[in-house]
Amino acid sequence: MPQVISIKDNDSLAARLAVEMRADLLIALSDVEGLYDSPPGSDDAKLLDTFYPGDQQSITYGTKSRVGIGGMEAKVKAALWALQGGTSVVIANGTHPKVTGHVITDIVEGKKVGTFFSEVKPAGPTVEQQTEMARTAGRTLASLVPEQRSDIICAMADLLTERKDDILSANKKDMEKAVNTGRLSPALLKRLSLSSSKLNSLSIGLRQIAVSSQDSVGRVLRRTRVANNLELEQITVPIGVLLVIFESRPDCLPQVSALAIASGNALLLKGGKEAANTNRILHELAQEALSIHGVKDAIQLVSTREEVEDLCRLEKMIDLIIPRGSSQLVRDIQRAARGIPVLGHSEGICHVYVDHEASVEKAAKIIRDSKCDYPAACNAMETLLVHRDLLRTPVKIHAGPRFASYLTFSPSEVKSLRTEYGDLECCIEVVDSMQEAIDHIHKYGSSHTDVIVTENEDTAEQFLQQLDSACVFWNASSRFSDGYRFGLGAEVGISTARIHARGPVGLEGLLTTKWVLRGDGQTVADFSEQGSMTYLHETLPVGQHFSGYRTTS
Template sequence: MQQSIEEYIVALAQRAKKASRQLAQLTSAQKDAALEAMAQGLEANTAQILVENAKDMAAGRENGLSAALLDRLALDEKRLAQMAEGLRSVKALEDPVGEVEGMVKRPNGLLIGCQRVPMGVVAIIYEARPNVTSDVAGLCIKAGNAAILRGGKEALHSNLALSKVLRDALKGTDCPEDALLYIDQGGREATTYLMQLNGLVDVLIPRGGAGLIQHVVKNATVPVIETGVGNCHVFVDETAKIDQAIDIVINGKTTRPAVCNALETLLVHRSIAAEFLPRCAQKLKEKGVEIRGCQRTREWIPDALPASEEDYATEFLDLILAVRVVDGLDEAIAHVQRYSTGHSECIVTENYSNAQAFLQQVDAAAVYVNASTRFTDGFEFGLGAEIGISTQKLHARGPMGLKALTTTKYIVYGSGQIR
């Protein structure tokens, strides 16, 4: 009798739950050995993985994916080498599991401490970024969690190849192969079942655009950590150094426009607009950026398209930039407060008071003074890698590294005390 999609997902989750209990008992050395085997597996199977990625790239071009999304999808020898190195960087991190915080002795003699323990089963739903497959696998295993992955259809061949290579690498280690499971069938129906497996899935992390994340938040019954949507702003204050501000804008918008920490809206103080905007616009145009601006912006950039209300609320994930000229710091902050998704925001200024006001009044996972929003990243923050960038306030915020993939339990030592 053919297995239904619901039965398939439940069986997968049950395997993951069993593996998670085995994982929780492994030593740091055993988990590190598994990570090294996975890294070596990527290196040894680079050619095979690239063949499968080429299939996804060809389909993406045929289906009209943008250049920015194709860049997210693409793998090459360098990126695979970086993925292997990413696994080794996670291996080198201190294992948070078992760490006891704040052991105290109560007046009744009880010793009470808070110990870090794995989450259990972590499910991740993500879009066209195959590198997420290895990043998530490495972080989850190091933190003692089993991972159930559901990638986007655009990267299906790449993700299947990667997950097979990583699972095969675990066969010669103490880590159970089912520590990493990939959902390869069932469409949206399978995803919906996964989101509602209370008791089997301990936490669900969506990584992708606003549509995916909102679908998960609205339909999941298991706990969700909301990540990723990044309508990121840069405000160029009247005291900003022009060249520095241009460099920050160009870096934020053009290095990888399809990632969540890319710049989407540029705010410029009116007193610096005449000097700054034409020079910055020229650099942006050289990089192929389409500019959509307010009326005052278009006075200094005549060929800019008119910006709509929707443009200021949009995470473009492409070479498109919304621009607005503002009268001052208060107006800039008000704009950010209205349209921000709480990801990464930046002020470029030489005024200490303005910098402090921006830091204090802007509510986001990362707030910058004179630096690109592109730094909001687990590697750049010294976390070794990240499973995503949380834009909510519980249970983690900002780049989520190893510690964010653990929870705590109280351990209590007594000598016969009763209450």
């Protein structure tokens, strides 16, 4: 038992009772969110997720705090006393009318609510600190010249082959653990496993990304002479801080890291628990490569203990989330990511429409490829729409008794026309016209990739123009919907969102733009009726390809 606490108020009473009862947890509800590192309401105040007794000195209660010095100090004192007595403590806000009901259940479920008092200080930085570090280093990464970013990616490619043994032995640990626990399916085990040849092709892929990186950040997209000596440029810049969440596949880590470096973005990586050892060494190698230009911290590996939901709460710190994995993962993240944009697609319900003027050979070839080439892919066909006229045939067929016995089974009716089978399984439906095919796809499709097979160019162009999907194809397999096949170089993913990037996304999906205006002291008053200047708005050639390196480098 720690020293006795004198019961002066409800806080000390609660602490005393909790310890006497040997309670596991004491929840102290207050009228502020928890403990801050600076006076609450000040510019820099950050809520502390966890408070370690050793950190006590670094806390400013602040005279401006609404809660007053006394109130919070008494709470903290009581909390520390309870902690010494073996009871954990959470101080949280209990006054918010809408969430009060949740606070207690959320705390009990271990969610990040209020401030948790803990004896054990984890070794590494918190995820908030990691995000800050990544953003700062990311800004330096963005201001390097393209060749330096390319250097880093090549260094990473080298390390993948040089340190092959270390990587494979870490991966072996993960594989053994996965096999022993027996919780991963053979397919997942295969995705978890790395081999010498996998590392080699990874390394080759990285070198390709290094090449694309030369042409990404700082590209001038538009130049305008606004007026004499007043020139405007729109240039590409990184988005900022990316959060990439990936499942068992550890080869994702170097790939995504290379894409982030190529585009000058900071990166938070969250991999699956089952690949923890492999991810750790791959991340070390990425940081080693980043070190050659002093930007080691631009890529951070987030602890596997962090919940995706908690990461999504960092909405002011993370600019884009990219989930790489099952459509279930993407759906979960889209739901959790309040306010943070998500680049990805949760569904790929792709259609092939065979028009009555289709070439039967082409149709058969395209249908087979769209469905069977890789049925689990998001760009595989799920529903085949057939023009009604194709059902009619002048030939009358009679079935012998044995053949008839095979015909007694007709396909079962679909439960939903919105199904993504992801397997050697599909739905066939009849439509009366191209227009009806379009209506069907608009109603049941996921705006991913849809195909028309026809020899009639008019019909094809109508379909291509009217159909509102990210990818619309004429006489080609839906499987072409892919960054590599489109010739975009490095593929970031496929997006079914309607803003920013749509369809297969290359490196440019990780870029945004900024406007740079260079003047000579101009003001808008100079352009008023009384002013001496007039707007020219002349479009200038985007000759000088890269911006901002005229005098620096």
